[in-house]
Amino acid sequence: MTEPTASPDGKALIWDMLKTQQPDLTAAERRLAATLLDDSLVAGLQSITKLAELAQVSTATVVRLARKLGFDGFSDFQNTIREEVAARVKQPLAKLETSAMEAHSDHIISRFALAVSRNINATIDRLDVQEFxxxxxxxxxxxxxxxxxxxRITRSNAIYFYNHLQIIRPGVSLLDASPSVWPQSLLDIDASATLVVFDIRRYEKQLERLAxxxxExxxxxxxxxDQWGSPIEAHASHCFRSMVEAPSSWDSTLAINFLIEALVAGIQARSSSTDRIAALxxxxxxSRIFRGT
Known part of the structure; x- marks a missing residue:
């Protein structure tokens, strides 16, 4: 576990304290912490009653979490949140929030672009670099x-990651979409195997059983x-939560794809893939593929 990052005045950041103290929090406190982290601490600027309602916890839970993090109470906790939010450096993707976009702010393209940019920023914000x-x-x-x-929705993310990994390195398999053929693959899984699994709401019980x-x-x-966390997290050695909400009936997986592409770059940098790519x-x-003759 990494130590909390310090702010310029030497105090540990609430963002890092919330993440590093997860194992010591109660279920209600973890739900409150997730609410704060999911909105880059902005939710903490509301009244204690509004924050408790948003996180679906009691006001007493808010006070307990504040004290557990070393604050005298909610007011002290909120003042520090206000300072952190004010001091946060403007994110690179905030350039999308320009007057040109605002001129068409009611258009689905503008609303979706802003939502996705915020998703990626928040995903980067909460990313544990050491775990990455x-x-x-x-x-x-x-x-x-x-x-x-x-x-059902994230299979496309698995296929995308698979297509890149199999070019970079050997020993990569995409499991069949049908659970009826999973046992054949499970026969070969041992301590030298890693399952990369994608699961966002509504979480799929079959994937949890597979994991x-x-x-075992x-x-x-x-x-x-996603930001709420699949039940599979209880079995995972590494977990990456991404923001997925969008102005649509469907969740957006663009932040997940951002992490995939970053991982692909990191994996390729560590692999001797030049000869493999040249052979491909x-x-x-x-084989004259793509030449039409």
């Missing part, structure tokens, strides 16, 4: 076989989920 590095090292290890699986079986056979799990190009040429 550990997952990159894990997925770069050529001795480990990588399996990938996604749900549990993989762990000695394998480990790298989970990509040669094979494409020899």
């Amino acid at each position: 590095e550990e997952a990159t090292n894990l997925l770069s290890d050529p001795k480990r076989h990588i399996y990938l699986m996604g749900g 549990k079986l993989v762990v 056979q000695g394998g480990n799990i790298v989970l990509f989920t 190009e040669k094979m494409i040429g020899a």
Whole structure:
């Protein structure tokens, strides 16, 4: 676990304290912490009653969390949140919030672009860099076989990650969408295997059962989920939560794809993939694929 980052005045940041103290929090306190983290602490600027209602906890839980983090009470806690929010450096993707976009603020393109930019910013904001590095090292290890699986909506993310990984390194498999054929793959899963699984709301019980079986056979799990967290998180050795809400009936997985592409870059940098990619190009040429002759 990493130590909390210090602000310029030397005090630990609330953002980091909320993340590092997760194991010591009660279920209600974790729900409150998630509410604060999901909105980059902005939710903490509301009254204690409004914050409690938003997190679906009691006002007493808000006070307990504040004291557990070392504050005298909610007022002290909120003042520090106000300072952190005010001091936060403007995010690079905030350039989307320009007057040109605001002129068409009611258009779905503008609303969706702003929502996605906020999702990516918030996902980056809450990303544990050390965990990202550990997952990159894990997925770069050529001795480990990588399996990938996604749900009804996130299967496309699994396929996208698979298409890149199989070019970079050997030993990568995409599990079939049908659970009826999973047992054949499970036969080969052991301590040298890693299952990369994507699961966002509404969480899929079949994926949770699959993850549990993989762990029981000695394998480990790298989970990509939404800001609320799939139940699979209980079985995962590495978990990446991404913001997914969008002005649509469907959740957006663009923040998840951002993490995938960042991981692909990190894995390729750690892999001796040059010869493999060159061999692939040669094979494409020899088989006349894409040439139409």
